[in-house]
Amino acid sequence: MAETLDIEKVRKVAVLARLKLSDAEIGDYATKLGNILKYVDTLNEVDTEGVVPMVHAVELSNVFRADEVQPSLPRAAALQNAPKTDGTFFLVPQILEDK
Amino acid sequence: MDYTTIIGLEVHVQLQTNTKIFCGCSTKFNPDNPNVQTCPVCLGLPGSLPVMNRTAFDLAVKTAIAINCQIARFTKWDRKQYYYPDLPKGYQISQYDLPFSHDGWLEIVINKETGEKKKIGIIRAHLEEDAGKNTHDETGRGQDSQVDLNRAGTPLLEIVSHPDLRSAQEAKEYLEELKLLLTYLEVSDCNMQEGSLRCDANVNVHIHRDGQKIATPLVEIKNLNSFRNVELAIEFEADRQYRQWQQDGKTFGQVNKETRGYDAIRNITVAQRSKEEAADYRYFPDPDLVPVTVEEAYLQNVIDSMVEFPAARRTRFIQQYQLSNYDAAVIIDQGVVFANFVEHVAKICGDGKQACNWVTQDVLREMNDRKLTIEGFPVQPPVLGEILKRINDKKITIKSGREIFLNLLNSEDLSTISVARIDQIIQEQGLSIVADSGQLEAVIVAVLAKNAKAVADFKGGKQSAVGSLIGQAMKEMKGADPATVRELLLKKLAE
Numbered sequence: 001m002a003e004t005l006d007i008e009k010v011r012k013v014a015v016l017a018r019l020k021l022s023d024a025e026i027g028d029y030a031t032k033l034g035n036i037l038k039y040v041d042t043l044n045e046v047d048t049e050g051v052v053p054m055v056h057a058v059e060l061s062n063v064f065r066a067d068e069v070q071p072s073l074p075r076a077a078a079l080q081n082a083p084k085t086d087g088t089f090f091l092v093p094q095i096l097e098d099k
Numbered sequence: 100m101d102y103t104t105i106i107g108l109e110v111h112v113q114l115q116t117n118t119k120i121f122c123g124c125s126t127k128f129n130p131d132n133p134n135v136q137t138c139p140v141c142l143g144l145p146g147s148l149p150v151m152n153r154t155a156f157d158l159a160v161k162t163a164i165a166i167n168c169q170i171a172r173f174t175k176w177d178r179k180q181y182y183y184p185d186l187p188k189g190y191q192i193s194q195y196d197l198p199f200s201h202d203g204w205l206e207i208v209i210n211k212e213t214g215e216k217k218k219i220g221i222i223r224a225h226l227e228e229d230a231g232k233n234t235h236d237e238t239g240r241g242q243d244s245q246v247d248l249n250r251a252g253t254p255l256l257e258i259v260s261h262p263d264l265r266s267a268q269e270a271k272e273y274l275e276e277l278k279l280l281l282t283y284l285e286v287s288d289c290n291m292q293e294g295s296l297r298c299d300a301n302v303n304v305h306i307h308r309d310g311q312k313i314a315t316p317l318v319e320i321k322n323l324n325s326f327r328n329v330e331l332a333i334e335f336e337a338d339r340q341y342r343q344w345q346q347d348g349k350t351f352g353q354v355n356k357e358t359r360g361y362d363a364i365r366n367i368t369v370a371q372r373s374k375e376e377a378a379d380y381r382y383f384p385d386p387d388l389v390p391v392t393v394e395e396a397y398l399q400n401v402i403d404s405m406v407e408f409p410a411a412r413r414t415r416f417i418q419q420y421q422l423s424n425y426d427a428a429v430i431i432d433q434g435v436v437f438a439n440f441v442e443h444v445a446k447i448c449g450d451g452k453q454a455c456n457w458v459t460q461d462v463l464r465e466m467n468d469r470k471l472t473i474e475g476f477p478v479q480p481p482v483l484g485e486i487l488k489r490i491n492d493k494k495i496t497i498k499s500g501r502e503i504f505l506n507l508l509n510s511e512d513l514s515t516i517s518v519a520r521i522d523q524i525i526q527e528q529g530l531s532i533v534a535d536s537g538q539l540e541a542v543i544v545a546v547l548a549k550n551a552k553a554v555a556d557f558k559g560g561k562q563s564a565v566g567s568l569i570g571q572a573m574k575e576m577k578g579a580d581p582a583t584v585r586e587l588l589l590k591k592l593a594e
Contacts, residue, residue: 064150067117067154093243
């Protein structure tokens, strides 16, 4: 059975994703996302008895790289997309809360 | 106070790689040049793809084996989602349900005199990436925080212990043993100032009342940046929990786990503001990184290339060199270079016990007085070993050996320190033990003749008078063996 997507759940997911949604939007998403989940729920019709759960979508494994230093970006390039910098650091509104 | 402190530790260790865990940026500690070791991968730019660093994985497996963990044959990476300015992607790549290793233990020595040991269980060790570094405005004017992403993506090994530690002292021992092991294995430099080793402690206390055991609510202490602070913070926190329980009677399970920070200046733990929402990391497998499967041959290879662990070396030193638990611990705990130094000296002089005594006493004392490291110590094993060998071969006295050792240490030009120089000093200062008893006898006869009063005192029963006679004879014959001088002198006096 698909999880029903109630308003509260949508509100919580929005907070976790740092999305500011109006009440109307929340109602709208509850319906739309609910429909998606219902569609995915079709998979529950498949008999998976005895099938080992898949943990990863890619069949490959063991892709490594050598521990060799590659050139990094110049600082200016690293900072260029930031909303705010002082030319040396990324600047963000004061962090009040410790992790 | 009738309570037991229960502690579990989470240790984050920076692995000693050249590059970050998923990209080729350097991991060099470089706080003076912020944001110069980044690339699209560690900045989390769209379209970039992480690729696992082979060395980071190898070092992690090596460590996990050394702490007796089971190595998973299949492991994968997961995304742990949370928002914080030092985490550019909005998620940290970590390991959730299938860590590469689990269920190990580390043995710690809880009594250095008796060598009594205790096994501390390890729940798991997993690999993850580090975040960047935030610098907060401390003027109180609410200025922006600065973010440096040089460190973002540095490989971290998180080692989670079972709550098997029962005192602040045990927690400190565990950390010291772990650090020693990690430095012996050369998987991390464990430099706490640079953040290469970080520790969080989960603490509560079990209060014993009327045959009952009452557990207090769990607290996680963060910001522990030295072993001493770990010890102090745990001691404070255990006592605080006991007092808190006396006040409100709240027990484990009645209150959510609380996060507290350690304030080293005031030596207290302070509650950190709790989040409005309970942590909800929504882990899922990272689709950009493929899983890793581990083959038996690979593991065998890692095991075969493993160095001797500190614990094993301690035991071997006790047996091989007839050392006390304490002395063996002193040597091993100084680190792998120091232990190698001792063994090298032992090999040359042929007497392990003597080598241990000299290195732990003379060398260690001079190291501390002169603020030297063992690597930079001017008298290295090839020379020190030869000094000791000459003592063993009865070519010089122990006292002369010390003089030569100090003479070499005080050399103006350290490059002149050599085995040849030892023999030169012996020659110049006449430190050779005089094997020629005729020569020695002549000196003694002369000393006795010059000191008629002392001789008369001695013959009159004043045993102590012999001391000054020996002293004078020794002064004349610098390289003489004091025991031989004494023996010969007493013989002459008896005549």
